[in-house]
Amino acid sequence: MNTTPTTAQQLQTIARLWPDLTDALGDRTQHAWPPQELKGYLNALDRADSVEAAALRALERSPDQLGTRPVPISLRVHDTMRAVEAALLDTADRIARSVQRAPQQPPAPARAATASTRAERLVWEDRARRIEAARRDACDPRRWQPQHGRTAIRAALWLSGRAAGASGPFRPLSDVEEQHLARVAAGALARVEAVLDLADTRRELTAEHACQCGGTIEVYGGAGARPVARCKGCGAIWSEGGVIAA
Template sequence: MTTTAAAHLRTIALRWTDLRDALASTGTTTWPPAGRMSDYLRALEEADTELAEAARWQAAYNRQFLDRDPRQIGATRPPLRIEILDTMRVVQAALVSCADDIAHAAQRAPISVPAARKADYRTLREARIAHQDRQRAEQLAHADRIDPRRWRFTGTRTAPYAALWLLARIERAPGPCRRITDDEQRRIGVVAAGAAERVERALDIAARTAVIATPCPDCGGRIEMYGGAGAAPVARCTECGHVWTGQEATAA
């Protein structure tokens, strides 16, 4: 599971730039592919929260459209791809929340700066040594506080940084944290798997499977469609083995 979780977290970190590029692109990624077959495919693994979030963003865009200058005629394309924006927001929220929880439990507090104290030194040498000791302690505390390996609860908190920080915890990298527990590792694995799946689905780099509601015209068996990851769709009857490829699949 550690290897799988690590691969998922690397996918998120490496593909985040691709999501940003896709955010403003004019193309669309749809699954199943357009055509009559899409009328018969059931939507797979669509959570209610995803639908609600997408609807909220669409409603916000519609309000902007209605409020624009009435002299503008016709509809305009949304400035951003709503489905990509939704994916980025959901993935980032999930990863940052997971990192917050793991850091609260596993990350130690920064080293405290020693309090100033008034002391009477017998010699100038003793006073100089005490001053140097305090300076070293302050430098150590400052370095520990700004350690880049430390998870931040404020400031910039992005999905790629959260993914890499969680990856470091899984790989037992050194840092201001204790070794995570098995339960914490499983939690990271579940979150990473869900986030990576969303990223791959948004970028169409993962293979997909869908079931067609209409039975096979030859034997009445169930038809499954395979595709995604840039591959042409292929439909196959699970009973008689009849296969439709390319244009045959989209026109079935």
């Protein structure tokens, strides 16, 4: 059975996780992958984190910052949120321009007149119905309104509806549009899960951090699992507490 989430599901997950990103924004204890707790070959990453922390402290004390007591934030989370939100909003704008039907046009203005016959009353009643239908169509909450509610959550949910083929004043997505939206959704969700440490993650370290045997070190963990490093050459394994096997 295929358990791969659909594009619509991925976009819904982004919307659901967005409040968690907002909460994590004020937590500067997070570290870039691979985790800094691993010893030995990750000392260089520890030093890099220290340099970043010093830069953050200097930024917080800078008189150029707005307000007298700036709130420290996680730049990693902040950059992720900005990138994902920009991608979602741009994609929503582009798809809306392509698939969203223009609002119905109301009837042309007419001079007020008294309906003295049944036929005239029917004409004016029909005109009133068309004006109201045009108003409702223009204000349809299913429409993407670029000037209102430009948030990552709204964009993700609106795009989810387009991916799922939900009804509304739209035509179905073309194959090219479906593929583009799928790439955007997958990439955005991967960024969100990575910064929240929700996804299984693997990364090979550079040659600078090679094992004593010369083999490449691979770090893996995430999704709540403790990070572990393994040499792909000799098979040595390290955890936060030190060497597990050599």
